[in-house]
Amino acid sequence: MSSDDAFEPGAGIAAEIKNTRIEQEMEQSYIDYAMSVIAGRALPDVRDGLKPVHRRILYAMHEAGVTANSSHRKSSSIVGETMGDYHPHGDSAIYDALARLAQDFSMRYPLVDGQGNFGSVDGDPPAAMRYTEARMSPIAEELLEDIDKDTVDFQSNYDDRKQEPTVLPSSFPNLLVNGSSGIAVGMSTNIPPHNLGEIIDATVELIDRPDSTVEDLMEHVKGPDFPTGANIVGRNAVHKAYKTGRGRIRVRADFDVDEEANRIIINELPFQENKARLIERIADDVNAGKIEGIRDIRDESDRDGIRVVIELKRGAMGEVVKNQLLDNHLEVTFGMINLSLVDGQPRVLTLKETLEEYLNHRREVVRRRSEYELDEAEDRAHILEGRLKALDDIDAVVETIRNSESRDDAKAALQGELVVEVDGEPLPTFDFSEEQAKHIVAMQLGSLTSMETAELKEEYEDVQATIERLEAILAEASELDAVIKSELQDIKDEYADDRRTSFVANTGEVTRADLIAEEDVAVVVSEDDYIKRMPIARFRAQRRGGKGIIGTDLKEGDSVSSVFVANTHDDLLCFTNHGQVYQLKTYQVPEMSRTARGKSAVNLLDFDDGEEITAVVNCDDLEEIDGYLTMVTKNGYIKRTSVDNFQNILSTGIIATKLDDGDQLVDVEVTDGTRDLVIGTEGGMSIRFDEDEVRAMGRSARGVRGIKLSEDDYVAGVAAIDEAHDSWVLTVTKNGYGKRTDIDAYRAQSRNGKGLIDIKANERNGPVCAINTVGEGDDLVVMSDQGQIMRTPVEELSTVGRNTMGVIVMDLDAGDYVSSVDVIPSSMVGEGEEVEGAEVDAEEADAEEADADAEETSAEAEEVDE
Structure with a gap:
């Protein structure tokens, strides 16, 4: 080729160059690389x-x-x-x-x-x-x-x-038995290990019933069986993973909460969990204050197994610490991806598909093995046939071999390719095959004994039986499957063991509520929207007339607006004087000491200026009945609204009731449509009527008049009578006086009347601040405007009639007054911690009760009716 031809288009080296787009080349090269990683490595x-x-x-x-x-x-x-x-x-x-x-x-x-x-x-x-x-x-x-x-x-x-x-x-489904994990290009696999016996049982089930469903196979395969044991939480995730090939399985450490020894002992860890790192993480969270109640952590593990001992502080609640550990450390998620290579291509398989692919492979293995063994058996049978035939005419065979000039001539003579003569006379010819002739020539004289002959016949019969068996396996699919089943059963008998991983009930994700100790608390709210909670057990019930103890440290110019008792796990509806209602979980309120001021409630309740809590309803009470929320306002209006209207409450609150200008929502009670209501006023009046007299209305309604108010009188609260528990009506005044009166002393009337005198709201008592119904075993929590708090049993208050002065409940300092009162039902009453608190003088108490009795005798004459 001339130099000019070399530069011609399409000539020489240029003819080997192909034009392609770079993105196409990059894409194809990357795919080739990815497939090599997928198939050859990961x-x-x-x-x-x-x-x-x-x-x-x-x-x-x-x-x-x-x-x-x-x-x-x-x-x-x-x-x-x-x-x-x-x-x-x-x-x-x-x-x-x-x-x-x-x-x-x-x-x-x-x-x-x-x-x-x-x-x-x-x-x-x-x-x-x-x-x-x-x-x-x-x-x-x-x-x-x-x-x-x-x-x-x-x-x-x-x-x-x-x-x-x-x-x-x-010989067994190793992919499921030992599992696998790997990260390829653009995909990954994470297959958990399983119990050998369960997998083999499921495989046999699939052989017997090819139409078995995943549910059928799960009768045998309960779930993953991790080498480190631990527990699988719930079965739904396992079922989904087996049915789709993907799933998120929650695995929980196995541990014991020893309440007597005040410790938690970890015995088994989730699969692939690093024990040393786990202990380090727990210690870090304890030091950072994220986990409370742990005193010490010890690793007592040895060759016999895992043992991590977590010592709890005195008074720590084991269940709460357990939930804190579960939330962050003792429970992990195993993301199951049943991805594997099928015919060289990656596929996500269900449990059934995985076993089907294994069975297809195993059938091919047994078929090829049977063909191989059949060929060997037929070859051996052919040799044995020749040797037995030779033994039948051994004299002629021996004479032919002995008179042959060489080993090769002997083989040829036995195959009929050469005639051997003795003294000019030809010996008998044979028609042995080349292989038969080779073995006959190699026979030793010792094999001519009758015992060796019998063994040859026995071997020949065995080989024939083997041939028949192998031919049956190759001819009938059921025979081949029977072999697979038998071999799988042998593997199970040899290597199967008990499950190590157990199942525990799925009680849902660990929530924040699970991390909070369940206890009864007093929640204090100030007018400047400071809020806190304190265990009610800190306040031992004392006799009436005491000063109580410090319940909160108020900043200058602030005062207590309300106090209410709840459980830390309660959901609460908080009603405000502006007619709004907010939803609040008690544990969201920060727990603080008695002398702490509290924290701003702005992050919990989105109050407007001047808005404060006036009533609290426990959502548990709403679940027990299909009833109503009955609300009363300062100006004497009342209404009932179905609890169904308070299902979805926004973080910014919703309207609970419409209010006229100058009116305020003062109290809320839960009713069931059969209760009698008692409305009490600041001026000491009260009225009792059936709640049916107030029709049910929507949230935006104002309501109807419940009581006619005298000039300068306002509603203090409302009480709903529960005849199964309530025995008395409790009334407490601003100046710290109060009384309990038999419910029967308040005769029923029609609503919108002036009512009857309940208590003398004179200069000594001051105006009424709270009215409630109470029963045996209940306690009162009384909070003063300046932050003093006192708890006392209702039985400490004398039982007197209406229109009486009452007795001292709380001894207030000059300028202080009762701000809020709440009732601890008998079901929540328990012995609290010892606290200091003055008790009323016995002689003074006797004098007060004598005065109350004297007042009661003239009560009927002073009644005011409608």
Whole structure:
């Protein structure tokens, strides 16, 4: 070619150049790279459950004779042979894979029997490969069983010197039994280990009933069975994972809460959880104040198992600490992705599909093994037939061989290709095959004994039986499946063990409420919107007339607006004087000491200026009845609204009732449509009527008049009578006086009347600030404007009639007055801590009660009716 031709378009080197878009080349090259990673490194094969590195390690050990019956071999030797013959990658990657196969905390059924330090559940790395030794475990040999019987395909190794299997025969479904994890390009797999016996039972079920559903298979496969034990929370996630191939399974540590010893003992950890790191994280959270109640953590683990002891502080609640640990440390999520290679392509499989793919592989293995064994059996039968035929005419055979000039002539004579003559006379000819002739010529004289002849006949009969059996296996699919079932059952009998992972009920995610101790508390709110809660048990009930103790430290110019009693786990509806209602969880209120001021409620309740809580309703009370919220206003209006109207409350609150200008919502009661209501006024009046007299209305309604008010008189509150519990009407005045009166003393009237005199609201008593119904065993919590708080049993107050002065309830300092009163029902009353508090003088109490009796005798004459 001339130099001019070299520069012609399409000539020479230019003819080999192809034009392509760079994005197309990049895309194709990346896909090729990705597939090489997916198929050759990161994902397991569905048939044997192994990645190439694991398969090559086991095959290299098999070829080197490092089996379960051999002595241990240095890990460096195994790594070297694997790397030199089959896996041309770094020795550290091979050794890491080898070490994992030996870890009983990583593999449900370890495939390598390791000797030495192969790492620990604390995250300690294995010792260097020159220090450790290994050999195959017995169950690993089951994966390679019959590999020399043409059961699987082989391929050339990386340098074409040797052959390596593309897959192992795998006598059991190793992918599900030991699981697998790996990250490929654009995909990952995370298959949990399972119990061998359960997986084999499910496989047999699928053989017997090919139309079995995932639900049918789950009758056998209860769920993952992790080598470290622990507990699976609920079964729904497991069912979803088996049905779709993907799922998020919650795994919880196994632990005991020892209330007597005041400690929590961890016995089992979730799969792949680092014990040392776990203890460190718990300690960090304790030091940071995120977990309260833990005094000490000790790791008492040994060769027999895990044992982490968490010592609790005195008085700490074990259940709360347990929930705090569950929320952050003792419960993890196992993201199951059942992704594996099927015919070289990655696929996400269901439980049934995974077992079906394994069975297809196993059927192919057993078929090819049977064909191989049939060929060998037929060859052996052919040889035996020749030897038996020779024994039948042994004299002629021996004479022919003896008179042959060479071994080859003897073989030819036995095949009928050469005539042997003796003294010019030809000997009888035979028609043995070449192989038969070869074995006959090689026969020893000792085999001519009658015993050897009998053994040959017996062997021939056995070989014929084997041929018939193998032909039946190859001819009938049911016979082939029967072989698979039998071999699986043998594996189960040899290696199956009990489940290690149990199931616990799914009680839902650990919520913040689970992290809070359940206790009864007093919640204090000030007019400047400071709020806090304190355990009610801190306040021991004392006799009436005491000063109480400090309940809150108010800033200058602030005062208490309300106090109410609730449980930390209660959901509360908080009604305000502006007619709004807000929803609040009690545990959201910060817990503080008695002398603390509290924290601003702006982050809890979005109050307007001048808005304050006037009534609180427990949502638990609403769930018990299909009833109403009955509200009264300062100006005497009352209305009932169905509780259904308060289901979805915004964070900014919703309207509870419409108010006229100058009016305020002062009290709310829960009613069921059958109660009698008692409205009390600041001026000491009261009226009782049936709640049916107030029709049910919507939230935006104003309501109807409940009581006619005298000039300058206002409603103090409303009480609903529960005849099953309530015995008295309790009235408390601003100046700290109060009384209880039998409910029957308040005769029923029609609403919108002036009512009857309830208590003398004179200069001594001051105006009424609260009215409630109470029963035996109830306690009162009385809060003063300046922050004093006192708790006293209702029985401490004298039972007197209406229109009486009452007795002293709380001894107030000059300028102080009662701001709020709440009732602790008898079901919540318990013995609190010892606190200081003055008791009323006995002589003074007797004098007050005498005055109350005298006042009661003239009460009827002073009644005011409608």
